[in-house]
Amino acid sequence: MRPIQARISVGAMAHNLRVARSHAGTACVFAVVKANAYGHGLSRALRALAAADGFAVLTLEEAANLRLMGVEKPILLLEGIFGADEIATCAELDLWPVLHHAAHLDWLQQQPPARPLQVFLKFDSGMHRLGFPLADHAAVVARVRSLPGVAGITLMTHFAQADEAAGVDWQLQPFLREMAGHDLTWSSANSAALLRYPETLGAWVRPGIMLYGASPFAEVSAEQLGLRPAMTLQSEIISVQTLQPGEGVGYGQLFRAERAMRVGVVACGYADGYPRHALTSTPVLVNGCVSRTLGRVSMDMLCVDLSECANAGVGTPVVLWGEGLPVDAVAAAAGTSSYELLCALAARVPVEEVA
Template sequence: MRPIQARISIGAMAHNLRVARSYAGAARLFAVVKANAYGHGLSRARRGLAAADGFAVLTLEEAANLRQMGVEQPILLLEGIFGADEIAPCAELELWPVLHHAGQFDWLRRQPPVRPIQVFLKFDSGMHRLGFPLAEHAAVAARARNLPGVAGVTLMTHFAQADEGAGVDWQLQPFLHEVAGHGLPWSSANSAALLRYPETLGAWARPGLMLYGASPFTDASAELLGLRPAMTLQSEIIGVQSLQAGEGVGYSQLFRAKRPMRVGVVACGYADGYPRHALTGTPILVNGRMSRTLGRVSMDMLCVDLSEHADAGIGSPVVLWGEGLPVETVAAAAGTSSYELLCALAARVPVLEMD
């Protein structure tokens, strides 16, 4: 059997949820489990994050799966309903849709749910993605409250730079100023805001990335934040090559040796979810010690520098990210985000579930 494997820890997710709760104060937590729980598996996340106050997903299918798994907590639909035909399932499954455009209001007005539902109203406070303009908050909130079949309303927004130096104030203050008079609960905090900006804690926080043990910040590691990686992608060296000075390795010969050296070939490639654009120097662990990738990542293999690893050979264990090598460190070196790496784990990679 090909040696690549993803180890996913249920216990690490439960631990990270406890860390999130320690920052949340009186706010309740929606555990964000969209995109197959950021590549970790919806069923595994449901168990690891069972103590969450609610779950947040993207689609009706994800929500229905959670209900079938026995989830009784509130489930938030982050992009709301995509047509009037989804109103009845929302009521049946007791889902809380996010409303972010006028068409969704029209659908609810024409086909009110037989069972009243909770809704979230999303306002655009500066990200300019989804949401009603803040300037229309009074009319939007009034219309939502008058919709037939609406049991309650929560206001929300989303931050564009909570994980960067610009922070949240430029969005949070206008949002709070505009919506303060409605007397309605509100939600704004993602992982980065939850960890760094307690003023963003309304009625509900929506942590995602941190629950899987990755830091949203470039200046604070997951370990420093008390988080544990839930996913470890590991494999082995399946071949060793000896290069002479001037010889290259891999497609396009992007790496050429400056001196004689040993190169290990690892059973992992972009078809497994490792980023093809990760070039020479991306960190990797061999036998528990740091090394670097060499050259271009292939579909099924990548190469690693064994110059300082005389003990390494065929069968030596390799960690691509996870225990001992934070996914955000690999992502930064590869010019991408830890979100992309985790979500890109391929279906062909076997998963070993850990407690």
């Protein structure tokens, strides 16, 4: 069999949830498991994150799958509903939709659910993506409170720069100031805010990327945060080539040797989820030896430098990211984020679940 494999640790995810819980204080924890649990497998993540107080997903289909898997805890629909016909399903499955635009309120008024819903009412505090304008808060809250189809309200916002120097105050303080008179619980903290800004905790926190062992911060490693990598993408060297000075390797010959050198060809490419735009010097781990990629990533293969890995040859194991090589480091070198790398794991890559 082709040697590529993703090893996914349920123990690491459970550990990372405990780290999240240690920062959450009295707040309840929604484990964000959208996008197939960031590429880690929904059913696998549910077992690993069973101690969460609830789960957050994107679509009604994901939420329905959770209920079919036996989840009885709260399920939050992060993008809300996409049509009035979904209201009845939310009531049937006891889902908590995020309401973020006027049509949601119109639908609830026109087609009230058989059983009133717990809703999260989202306000735009500056990210300018989803949410009612903060300036409209009084009218919006009053209208939602008047709807017979609403059983309870949690106020909500989302931070644009919790992982950057700008921080959260420029959004958090206006949000809290405007919402202070409503006497309602609130939710604002993603992974970065949960780890760095305890004033954002509210009633519910919503950690995502940290549960899978990646850092939300460019300048702080996952290890420094006490997180463990949940996914290790690994393969093997399947061929060794020797380049002479001036010779190139791969499509476009983007890398040319300055001296005689050995090059390992690894069974992993962009069709497996490795980023095609990762150019020369993206880190890899060759049998525990830190090395680098060379040239352009192919659909099924990539090349690595064996100059400092004297004993490497065909069959030598290679870690593309995970244990011993943080996914954040690979993402930074490739000019992308750990979110993209983890979510892009291809269906053709075999997965082994480990403790």
